[in-house]
Amino acid sequence: MEQLCRNFLWGHQSGTRKLHLISWDTITQPLASGGLGVRRLRELNEAFLAKLCWGLLSDREALWSQVLIHKYEMAGASRLKFKATHQASWLWHAICDVWEKVVGGIGWSIGSGQQVKFWTDLWTASASPLLELASEEVPEEARNRCVDYYADRDRGWIWEYFQHILPMSSLLHIAAIPTPSDDRGADLPIWRLTSNGNFSIKSAYGLLTRDCTQEEKDIWRVVWKWKGPERVKTFLWLLSHGKLLTNEVRLRRNLAPSASCPLCQDHTESILHAIRDCPKVREMWKSLVPRTAWEQFFSHFGSMAEQHHETKEELRVWSGVCFSGSNGRMWKNISWLPPSNGWIALNTDGASKGNPGVAGAGGVIRDTKGRWLDGFVQNIGVATSFVAELWAIKGPTYPD
Numbered sequence: 001m002e003q004l005c006r007n008f009l010w011g012h013q014s015g016t017r018k019l020h021l022i023s024w025d026t027i028t029q030p031l032a033s034g035g036l037g038v039r040r041l042r043e044l045n046e047a048f049l050a051k052l053c054w055g056l057l058s059d060r061e062a063l064w065s066q067v068l069i070h071k072y073e074m075a076g077a078s079r080l081k082f083k084a085t086h087q088a089s090w091l092w093h094a095i096c097d098v099w100e101k102v103v104g105g106i107g108w109s110i111g112s113g114q115q116v117k118f119w120t121d122l123w124t125a126s127a128s129p130l131l132e133l134a135s136e137e138v139p140e141e142a143r144n145r146c147v148d149y150y151a152d153r154d155r156g157w158i159w160e161y162f163q164h165i166l167p168m169s170s171l172l173h174i175a176a177i178p179t180p181s182d183d184r185g186a187d188l189p190i191w192r193l194t195s196n197g198n199f200s201i202k203s204a205y206g207l208l209t210r211d212c213t214q215e216e217k218d219i220w221r222v223v224w225k226w227k228g229p230e231r232v233k234t235f236l237w238l239l240s241h242g243k244l245l246t247n248e249v250r251l252r253r254n255l256a257p258s259a260s261c262p263l264c265q266d267h268t269e270s271i272l273h274a275i276r277d278c279p280k281v282r283e284m285w286k287s288l289v290p291r292t293a294w295e296q297f298f299s300h301f302g303s304m305a306e307q308h309h310e311t312k313e314e315l316r317v318w319s320g321v322c323f324s325g326s327n328g329r330m331w332k333n334i335s336w337l338p339p340s341n342g343w344i345a346l347n348t349d350g351a352s353k354g355n356p357g358v359a360g361a362g363g364v365i366r367d368t369k370g371r372w373l374d375g376f377v378q379n380i381g382v383a384t385s386f387v388a389e390l391w392a393i394k395g396p397t398y399p400d
């Protein structure tokens with residue numbers, strides 16, 4: 001089936017073969033990673049299975065969950081351990097295989113703290129369980145302790161139990177989480193790969209396939225966010241992969257009699273020659289690019305003369321420079337309005353230095369004349385800016 005997709009993409013007709021300029025591996029990467037976001041069927045199937053895994057965890061009361069849980073005797077077992085027996089159905093085998101791969105996407109939101117394992121589950125903003133971050137071996141008998149063991153209703157987190165073996169970053173992550181308490185209900189599983197904590201096939205698919213660096217993503221964003229016809233975006237995409245079918249490439253593939261540029265006949269038609277350095281093309285650029293920017297524009301990664309084989313990286317940088325538009329920010333005037341008579345106003349804000357980063361929250365209470373009545377500030381630990389805002393709304397927490 002994937003063969004059919006490939007052929008369609010490159011415009012095959014029966015009896016003809018077209019060049020596949022870009023590998024299937026690359027095409028099946030997300031747009032942000034330089035691909036076309038075409039899904040790989042095997043991984044897509046696994047992502048759908050992951051949805052079943054998630055359902056077993058988050059919707060345990062549903063009839064189908066209950067059937068599977070009791071059939072495979074999971075009722076008493078840890079909620080995060082699925083195991084296939086020999087007689088199990090193919091569906092159960094498939095679920096258990098996928099489970100291993102998606103378990104890293106599951107985290108917990110702490111309520112009572114009675115179901116989540118302090119050392120082995122993912123419940124802080126850290127990417128790995130605390131057990132792996134500890135500087136010393138955690139005693140065997142402590143590993144199964146739940147989060148509520150490490151907090152006290154009145155005193156908050158009991159730091160002396162764990163602060164000597166965890167790095168500062170983890171302690172700050174813990175500080176950002178409200179301490180467990182019975183009246184906050186059960187601990188809830190959250191899907192860590194979406195901002196709202198709900199499972200999505202798309203994010204599971206992302207987890208199952210390779211992801212690229214942020215730096216690369218920024219480059220591809222420039223290409224796909226470019227405002228203009230799809231045809232041009234596709235051209236930019238091929239260009240950024242260094243895969244335009246220039247005469248230089250065609251000669252190498254025995255598709256053209258010579259490598260020279262059809263416009264000027266003087267030079268080899270490499271990619272950079274075709275889009276920038278050919279004298280005919282240059283004239284056009286000069287009418288578009290401001291004179292003051294010519295030098296930078298035409299000298300990026302050297303002149304054409306000594307550079308026949310520009311690398312992908314260089315092309316991406318250049319197209320990034322040329323095609324990035326404004327980032328859409330705009331100015332807006334805002335001001336504070338005092339509350340009407342008889343009312344007081346509470347303004348709060350939370351912020352983090354980096355996202356996530358060291359975070360704080362605070363608020364001021366003012367009267368109708370704008371006079372300061374009271375205020376609070378609070379250190380939070382390390383949290384996302386969103387969490388910091390929530391702490392600010394929650395208001396000060398004083399040990400009593």
Ligand SMILES: [Zn+2]
Nearest residue numbers: 261263264278
């Ligand atoms: Zn030329």
